[in-house]
Amino acid sequence: DVKVTQSSRYLVKRTGEKVFLECVQDMDHENMFWYRQDPGLGLRLIYFSYDVKMKEKGDIPEGYSVSREKKERFSLILESASTNQTSMYLCASSLPQPYGYTFGSGTRLTVV
Amino acid sequence: EDQVTQSPEALRLQEGESSSLNCSYTVSGLRGLFWYRQDPGKGPEFLFTLYSAGEEKEKERLKATLTKKESFLHITAPKPEDSATYLCAVRPNAGNNRKLIWGLGTSLAVNP
Numbered sequence: 069d070v071k072v073t074q075s076s077r078y079l080v081k082r083t084g085e086k087v088f089l090e091c092v093q094d095m096d097h098e099n100m101f102w103y104r105q106d107p108g109l110g111l112r113l114i115y116f117s118y119d120v121k122m123k124e125k126g127d128i129p130e131g132y133s134v135s136r137e138k139k140e141r142f143s144l145i146l147e148s149a150s151t152n153q154t155s156m157y158l159c160a161s162s163l164p165q166p167y168g169y170t171f172g173s174g175t176r177l178t179v180v
Numbered sequence: 181e182d183q184v185t186q187s188p189e190a191l192r193l194q195e196g197e198s199s200s201l202n203c204s205y206t207v208s209g210l211r212g213l214f215w216y217r218q219d220p221g222k223g224p225e226f227l228f229t230l231y232s233a234g235e236e237k238e239k240e241r242l243k244a245t246l247t248k249k250e251s252f253l254h255i256t257a258p259k260p261e262d263s264a265t266y267l268c269a270v271r272p273n274a275g276n277n278r279k280l281i282w283g284l285g286t287s288l289a290v291n292p
Contacts (some may be wrong), residue, residue: 069244072223108284109283109284110282110283110284110285111224111282113279116279126279132249144267156221158224160223166228167212167229168212168214168216168229168269168280169214169223169280170223170224170226171216171225171226173222173223174221174222174223176221
């Protein structure tokens with residue numbers, strides 16, 4: 069069964085901490101994405117990557133960075149966590165267009 | 181501006197009461213339209229991809245249709261386990277079409 073695996077389901081971090089969210093896919097997909105999902109705002113794209121070591125900013129990249137050293141792994145980094153980054157974070161992967169995405173189960177991050 | 185609008189925001193049905201969810205889109209050429217189901221606290225799960233007007237896809241009690249301006253997700257004789265949020269997304273033909281444009285979803289509740 070093909071999968072996108074996110075390292076944590078729930079995470080609680082303190083303001084100012086550096087936070088790493090990890091995502092691994094086993095489908096040999098070129099494209100990987102990080103979204104956050106908030107009530108009333110829907111899915112918002114933070115960053116995506118279409119190849120190893122390649123990255124592009126999404127719609128809301130401020131306060132985040134990413135790393136893709138291997139094809140199967142895409143990491144989201146919160147450089148200095150803030151309370152407004154409390155959210156559900158979703159990782160997804162896909163083959164090149166026109167295919168859809170496969171999502172992970174999500175990480176519910178709470179910053180206190 | 182590319183945009184996806186889903187209606188209604190929320191829908192409550194009795195078990196067995198068929199209905200339809202709407203996804204209207206405005207994009208500069210359609211590369212694909214995607215339907216996803218999302219259960220609370222989980223990542224979206226892929227349902228269908230539609231590529232051209234007139235196309236239809238079916239899966240159990242769900243049937244997705246596509247015109248040049250909108251897509252419908254028809255739910256026939258729904259059961260309580262069909263309760264979820266249904267998300268629609270489109271991939272434009274032009275621009276950076278690695279990214280999907282998402283609607284805010286329709287929250288469906290099916291009462292026994």
